Amino acid sequence: MNAAGFPILSLITFLPLAGVAFIATLRGDETVVARNARFGALWTSLVVLALSLYLWLKFDPAQAGFQFIETATWFTGFNVSYRMGIDGISLFLILLAAALMPIAILSAWSIRRRVRELMIAFLLMQTMMLGMFAAGDFVLFYIFFEAVLIPMYLIIGVWGSERRVYAAMKFFLFTLTGSILMLVALVWMWSNAGTTDIATLLHTPIPPRDQLWLFVAFLASFGVKAAVWPLHTWLPDAYGEAPLPATIMLAAVLSKMGAYGFLRFAVPMLPQAAAQAAPLMFTLGVVAVIYISFVALAQTDMKRLIAYSSVAHMGVIVIGIFTFTVEGIEGALFQMLSHGIVIAGLFICTGVLLARGEGLALGRLGGLAARMPAFAALLMLFSLANMGLPGTSGFVGEILVIVGAMQVNFWVSLLGGMGMILGAAYMLVMLRAVLFEKPRVTGLGRVDDLRPREYAMLAPLALLVLWLGIYPASFTHGFDATVAAMVQAHTAAVVHPATAALAVAIR
């Protein structure tokens, strides 16, 4: 059994389904059902969060391989089993997904239409996300990875804003096209290794010739999901049109699924191809950082500006992953966590403005620093974290990626680092427009500052931003061993392919 003594990963993954069952069976008039559905979803997600924290407590950071492994027969005769297991990489993504879910559900409090269905969709999505990070089998991973599309499609399409149908379709078809190519790669690797156990696949050598097209398939899949430039075009539409809670989950967790895919599959399973593709990935990352930053600078809508800043940060993450250095990959991982928290905070801030009827057009906003001081302080904190100010979470990730990239290529490091400067440019432009400039549209009356529910969403995020920024070791400690082992294996496979293959054969 595992360190927890009970199948904790399955419990975390499938607990939201119990919440779904509870909400689906609610009876009564509409307002009662809506209230109970909200609280049911919130409590479910809080229990999941508590379980995930317990998981963190029981996690052994010294161990590099998979922990909390669970297996059960599933597709007999096909060597596809139900396998769960996590390592240092997946642990924190599970924590991220579990921590943001209650906040997203809180942010859905103001949605009045079809509340029951919305909460069901959210809990389903949570099961898919957690299951994906906890999956120890490729087929299982793929199922969760793609199944996320169904609730997300419905959430965008039913509860989104005006161009929701277009955005939902685009989101679905874009991501499906990418992930379906991975399906071919999956069955190829399945027939190559004879199993879909991820731990086995990690040690199964693949001829370099085949690695290349497998990598292309993975790039199509994870690149779309992670919104790597130029595969990001679905993102501004989806982020812009989705309702606030869905935007939070999309930006904070779903985009990390792509980066996680790179770390879990593309890099360790296809080391030669990944090494060959590194210059391409650096280029894509640098273009994302610089070009998308300029695009963000040109936005006139706050939500879209934040959406583009998210693409730019994904560029940094991609650069970090493909340095194949401990610093770079740890930086990418740290940036994934930090970006998830910061972007959620920023999007919630836009939600606060929308709730006040302020709108999000940068030209119409202004002067909020005086009118909503607490809001202004928190927005400031998240914006500074987003541009990577020391002391906030954003800094740690960026600096680690820059250090990692420096060991590989000076120019990548320099240009990737430009992201911090350009990020400062567009975030400060946004802050000036929202907080300080005199409003160009007069007649806006007094607006309330933050309400208790908004504090409940923003305060934990702000604390996390500071915790990650001031004492990052409590997080890096957890994935040090995993990342070190991964980098070591990668170097061995690339530098000495023959001995690596031999080592595999001996094992």
Add this chain to the structure above:
Amino acid sequence: MNPILQTLLPEFILGLGAMALLLFGVLAKRDQSTACTWGAIIGFILAAIAAYTAPTGTIFAGLFRSSDFSRYADMLVLLGAAAALILSLDYNRREGIARFEFPVLVMLAVLGMLVMTSASDLMTLYLGFELQSLALYICAALARDNLRSTEAGLKYFVLGALASGLLIYGISLVYGFAGTTNFAALANLLGNGAGYGTVIGIVFVLVGLAFKVSAAPFHMWTPDVYEGAPAPVTALFSTAPKVAAMALLLSVMLGPFGHLLAQWQLLIVILSVASMLLGSLAAIGQTNIKRLMAYSSIGHMGYALVGLAAGGEAGVQATLVYLALYIAMSFGVFACIIAMRRQGRSVEAIADLAGLSAQRPAMALALAVLMFAMAGIPPLSGFFGKLYVFAAAVHAGLVVLAVIGVLTSVVAAYYYLRIVKVMYFDTGDPAFDRTAPGVRLVMAAGAILSALFVFLPGPVLAAATAAARALVG
């Protein structure tokens, strides 16, 4: 009991049952269509039990072979036909086409299909094939006062007759050049290669069967027949005969002609690619949901053919799993189509579904689940069908076929999604009539089977494995 009688018990039940129901229907004073339908359904259940317990083996000097393979296909055929009859109960009454002949004809067609799945001789094959075809031609024209239904029946008959002609011509060529029609003898004979005459004969046989599974480019009848025939008949067409014809295709191509895989594999690949492309591209422009399902079924047969193209045990197994999952999805969707009735008249436009999620959440959910399943989105059942056929293809080295398959499935996802979009995102007032309990039952069964397959794949997989081993192993 006599082993021959025991092996043929399901066929006897269906044949004698059909005769008995026919007599009963003719002699009864009033119209007894409901009683006859229930009688036929009971007949199917009895036949299923008999088929399940039938001993394996060959009888009549190699004309007829009962095995795990035929058992598996029989179950699917009976399941699909029973679902179609349940759907017909309420629909035919409301449309004024409730006649006792319909269940009798369906029983005879199913008898033909059971013979097809167990045929181990080209002659038995042809007998079963013709029996089911002739019965189904009449079913298509069941609404005889309806212009489109009669047109569908006529079209189906003319093109079907052409297919039968090609099939019998192919059989005669094979017989002429090989000197036998027995599967086992043919397999022995063709083990060391075949002459041109035999290969041409095989191609004709293949074309004749491709008509029946409506694989492109032999699909021309499908959209018109699907649209014109009454909805329960369409539901029948899209399930039972498809399984029977596909099973026949599997057992013919991998049985007697199995050694010539290298020679016909390319043909199957072409059929499969053409079907997948046509099924996905031509469906985009459809506004009638029955026509859409026609193209969708063409596409699905393309995916099922991927397994045949891969050949071997894995390929057969993949196709069989695909068929089982497809049947469940298909009768579920047709139950939803039959439930689309407004003020006593059936409506068939996709746009009529607008706003369904607000008015009939359960039906919208069922149809949405089925659509996502048809699109092959995990964790719904359709995904596993696709996973198996593509795995078989990649394992057999047909990577390009698998890539084409997954790409066309994205295109197909677009039109399945559009139905979900219409139901959930658009506003409208479908105001459908109350749905009969039988239709609701079939709808729920289809949706639940599609949604929950992921949790309990074992029984289907085990049966498919045994069936594939019986055919190829």
